[in-house]
Amino acid sequence: xxxxxxLTSKEVNIILHRLACQLIxxxxxxxxxxxxxxxPRGTFLAERLKDLLEKEYAISKIALGxxxxxxxxxxxxxxxxxxxxxxxxxxxIVENKKVVFIDDVLYTGRSIRxxxxxxxxxxxxxxxxxxxxxxxxxxxxLPIQPDYRGRQVDAxxxxxxxxxxxxxxxxxxVYLINK
Amino acid sequence: xxxxxxxxxxxIKYINKKDIDLIFETADHFKEVINRPIKKVPSLRxxxxxxxxxxxxxxxxxxxxxxxKRLSADVISFSAAQSSVKKGETLIDTVNNILSMKVDMVVxxxxxxxxxxxLSQNVKASIVNAxxxxxxxxxxxxxxxxxxxxxxxxVAGKKxxxxxxxxxxxxxxxxxxxxxxxxxxxxxxxxxxxxxxxIESLGVKVEPDLRxxxxxxxxxxxxxxxxxxxxxxxxxxxxxxxxxxxxxKTLLDSxxxxxxxxxxxxxxxxxxxxxDVADSKQSVILNQVENGVAIRMAVIYLLASKIH
Numbered sequence: 001x002x003x004x005x006x007l008t009s010k011e012v013n014i015i016l017h018r019l020a021c022q023l024i025x026x027x028x029x030x031x032x033x034x035x036x037x038x039x040p041r042g043t044f045l046a047e048r049l050k051d052l053l054e055k056e057y058a059i060s061k062i063a064l065g066x067x068x069x070x071x072x073x074x075x076x077x078x079x080x081x082x083x084x085x086x087x088x089x090x091x092x093i094v095e096n097k098k099v100v101f102i103d104d105v106l107y108t109g110r111s112i113r114x115x116x117x118x119x120x121x122x123x124x125x126x127x128x129x130x131x132x133x134x135x136x137x138x139x140x141x142l143p144i145q146p147d148y149r150g151r152q153v154d155a156x157x158x159x160x161x162x163x164x165x166x167x168x169x170x171x172x173x174v175y176l177i178n179k
Numbered sequence: 180x181x182x183x184x185x186x187x188x189x190x191i192k193y194i195n196k197k198d199i200d201l202i203f204e205t206a207d208h209f210k211e212v213i214n215r216p217i218k219k220v221p222s223l224r225x226x227x228x229x230x231x232x233x234x235x236x237x238x239x240x241x242x243x244x245x246x247x248k249r250l251s252a253d254v255i256s257f258s259a260a261q262s263s264v265k266k267g268e269t270l271i272d273t274v275n276n277i278l279s280m281k282v283d284m285v286v287x288x289x290x291x292x293x294x295x296x297x298l299s300q301n302v303k304a305s306i307v308n309a310x311x312x313x314x315x316x317x318x319x320x321x322x323x324x325x326x327x328x329x330x331x332x333x334v335a336g337k338k339x340x341x342x343x344x345x346x347x348x349x350x351x352x353x354x355x356x357x358x359x360x361x362x363x364x365x366x367x368x369x370x371x372x373x374x375x376x377x378i379e380s381l382g383v384k385v386e387p388d389l390r391x392x393x394x395x396x397x398x399x400x401x402x403x404x405x406x407x408x409x410x411x412x413x414x415x416x417x418x419x420x421x422x423x424x425x426x427x428k429t430l431l432d433s434x435x436x437x438x439x440x441x442x443x444x445x446x447x448x449x450x451x452x453x454x455d456v457a458d459s460k461q462s463v464i465l466n467q468v469e470n471g472v473a474i475r476m477a478v479i480y481l482l483a484s485k486i487h
Binding site: 068082088093122123 | 181182204205208211212215216217218219220221222223225250480483484486487
């Protein structure tokens with residue numbers, strides 16, 4: 001197994017600032033916008049962005065929720081390992097709001113397909129956008145593309161993109177791992 | 180998340196502590212789901228479940244059906260009273276006929292102890308026991324423990340007394356297994372005629388005096404007197420039973436602590452508990468019903484994940 005650094009801590013930080021600015025450009029004061037971190041790994045990115053928007057760009061009261069898609073996945077009973085559920089925490093109705101899904105890596109697009117169904121349990125958003133840190137090109141199974149992307153990566157199926165966060169893994173970095 | 184150690188839920192006796200923990204963790208997620216504006220997930224959309232009830236039921240049947248529908252399973256339900264069982268069809272024939280319509284899971288209630296176990300060995304489907312005679316009622320015990328965990332934080336170390344008709348109760352047996360497995364201490368209380376003779380071999384103490392039992396416990400599970408299963412008189416009169424083993428507000432308020440009151444339903448108001456106790460803030464009876472749906476969703480989801 002070999003690994004290559006795709007993004008260092010410094011690069012991750014620059015990208016986070018850029019993504020925050022792109023969000024502000026579109027959503028201004030975030031009064032009608034809800035950020036939704038996709039469980040399990042999208043939540044770190046979502047929290048970071050919220051933090052950044054509030055502290056560095058003085059935008060207050062950003063609504064942030066966490067969405068677990070386990071029970072909406074299309075591979076139930078089709079994989080050998082059991083699906084692990086995580087907590088969903090959406091303490092608001094998304095009816096007529098602009099929802100931004102936030103996830104670390106966009107790969108086949110199937111998680112986002114599940115998230116699109118799952119979010120409907122909380123109302124009908126006026127629009128849904130997708131923000132990802134890493135966009136794996138040429139690997140989509142579904143017609144789903146991000147609205148905001150940190151970095152585009154070409155990786156083959158045998159390779160895995162691993163996003164590390166200081167809160168969970170002790171460092172901010174993105175690796176390409178050869179399985 | 181790991182898997183259940185079993186392919187069927189026949190009784191608490193056949194599962195272990197890890198299974199119970201997994202069911203509770205999964206039920207936590209489903210409890211959140213059933214409190215959403217839209218209370219449905221699509222996980223089981225390619226699973227068909229038959230609910231076969233050879234005995235009367237309101238709560239359990241509705242709760243199972245609702246759990247299955249919340250998971251998007253296709254559900255067929257039938258009660259023995261309207262079925263060909265009355266024409267003399269055997270249990271295996273009835274179930275095999277249902278299974279040939281491509282059913283993946285069977286939830287069954289039957290008056291014979293061991294009926295679910297028998298079925299699990301003779302038909303190809305995942306079986307969930309929804310009560311077999313006076314043997315086990317595993318989902319009820321799970322939801323009871325889950326409700327204790329929710330109210331008191333943990334089941335381990337808690338003292339639980341099961342009051343009433345222990346002899347005819349499948350809820351009592353399943354609860355004893357489940358509570359002990361999770362580290363709770365269990366006593367039973369009731370007229371001597373309604374306490375099984377060898378109950379102490381399960382590690383359960385018998386306390387004939389209701390007041391003493393209530394003073395000892397953290398949780399009192401008040402069972403219904405099952406008149407329909409009594410072929411002889413087990414106590415002189417309902418009034419005498421209510422006086423000795425019925426829980427009223429005066430008795431509850433005279434205790435030196437607040438205990439949690441549970442009842443698996445249906446309640447005979449004025450017999451095992453009075454209305455003011457059943458509707459008091461110490462009662463978690465309606466929470467039990469809500470938790471029942473989440474627990475059954477968890478059980479069905481986890482069993483279904485093992486169907487390949």
